[in-house]
Amino acid sequence: MSSSKKYHFVVLLMLYAFALIIYLKDILVGFTIETQSIAFISITVITILSRLYLMKENAFSFYSLYYLTFVIFIGGSFVVYPFYEGNLLCRDVFGFICLADDVFSKAFFLIITSSIAIELGYLISHKVKFNNRVSICNSQTSKNILVFTVLIAMIFLPLLYFTTYNSILTNYYQGYLAGFRTSQGDTYATPNALVYLLFVSVGFGLLYAIRNSYPIFFKIYLFLFIFNFLLSVLAGGRAGFVTALFMILWFKYRDLKGSKHLIKLFFYGVFIVSLINLMMIFNGRLGESGISFSELFFRLIDSQGVSFFVFSMSTTIDDYPYLAYFKTVVPGSVHIYNYFVESVPSYMAAFPNYLAWKIDSSLYNEGYALGWSLFSDFYLFSFGFYPLFLMFSFIWGRVLSKLDSDSDFANGLLITTMPVLFMINRATFSALVPYVILYTLSYLFLTKVKVFK
DSSP states (O other): OOHHHHHHHHHHHHHHHHHHHHHHHHHHTOOOHHHHHHHHHHHHHHHHHHHHHTSOOOTTSHHHHHHHHHHHHTTHHHHHTTTSOOOSSEEESSSEEEOOHHHHHHHHHHHHHHHHHHHHHHHHOOOOOBOOOSOOTTSHHHHHHHHHHHHHHHHHHHHHHHHHHHHHHHHHHHOGGGGGTTTTGGGTSOOHHHHHHHHHHHHHHHHHHTTTTSHHHHHHHHHHHHHHHHHGGGGTOHHHHHHHHHHHHHHHHTTOOSSTTHHHHHHHHHHHHHHHHHHHHHTTSSOOTTOOHHHHHHHHHHHTHHHHHHHHHHTTOOOOOHHHHHHHHSTTHHHHHHHHTOOOOGGGSOHHHHHHHHHOHHHHHTTOOOOOOHHHHHHHHTTTOHHHHHHHHHHHHHHHHHHTOSSHHHHHHHHHHHHHHTTGGGSOGGGTHHHHHHHHHHHHHHHOSOSBO
16 A cells, blocks of 8 residues: 555544544534534545545546535535534425434434545555457447447437426426425336436447547537436436536546646536526526525535435334345346235335335325435445444445546446436435446447456
8 A cells, every 4th residue: 555545544544533533422422513514524624635635636536526426415414504504403304304313413423434434445446457458449349339329329318308308397387396206106117217318328338438439429429418417407406417517527627637626626516506506596496585695505505415314314214124125236126026926015115115104104105205325225234233334335435446447348337327426325226236237238248358357
């Protein structure tokens, strides 16, 4: 391990000790939101600075941007609490719900130490050796990929845009919560929009490998791919909008070296949030009279705390159905179980559905469901055993590092999964599995070479 890695490793150990002290303080002395807010801001800022200045990590690298999605989507309410004192313990998320102090404190400790474990996994992970004996560019393989991606562009891109348009209309006429009404149906059949996005993303990942051979087609595909995410904000899709802007930043600045662009990243972040604010006002999501723009700005960041709130609630239930575990890692397992064994109600077949049903069965029966978090998956698969929870987080950090490897396969897989990875902190691991499977099979079929040595 290089000296820079050792220094960063020491910083992470110190941050873990600091998080443990905060947790013990909450247990022995008392719980305060102010302390946790300051702790979250301090730990995340020190982590970023240590990675950028000690590790010389690019401020716009994939992992740096991924870490920002954690800060925004999980810890947004902690970040703005000193400026906008929202009620972090009580939220109107699935009805008005309040968390106990001990639940909130435990969830905070789990989240912050999990982020440190992910950082540690990313730090010490070695590179995967891929087999690049066959050059994709200027070969028959590149033609195969071109034909495949052209077909995808002709078939699935129009369908994806059509579903985005329908989502915008649904959000405009029925409200934001209506967007979750399809969640229960997702238990048995994947929504069409996700299927279309899956194929379009795989096509984009494959096309990235031959971008130098067909630059015009690649730029057109890139524009259409990202523009769909930009449109999603009109349907209430803030995460998709952030994904699009983060992808733009990654494409533009991914080759920069060092940490001198940290200030630029900060101002880009403020610009992105401000732009989202304007879009939310435009589509009526935040259009209340008598509220200043600064208050709307902080309210938008604070609203991201819903993901942390959902994670906290998910840790209070210990009787999740076993079928939901299989569904998370094996796509289509629920459908197979219903066909060959027995039919089960939708709330028994998915973690988010079961959580929503336990919280408010009447609201769930009306067709609504909750979101989820990757950290909830880690917690449930560890069965609440803290060392195993940290181990899953550490492994996830290693996976993120391997996705950033320098090879045709890894680069394409990263591009394919990037829309999911930038949103996975407020989603489930099962959302990633189909992308990995379809991309790997497509790559092997089109290149006819072994991926690994």
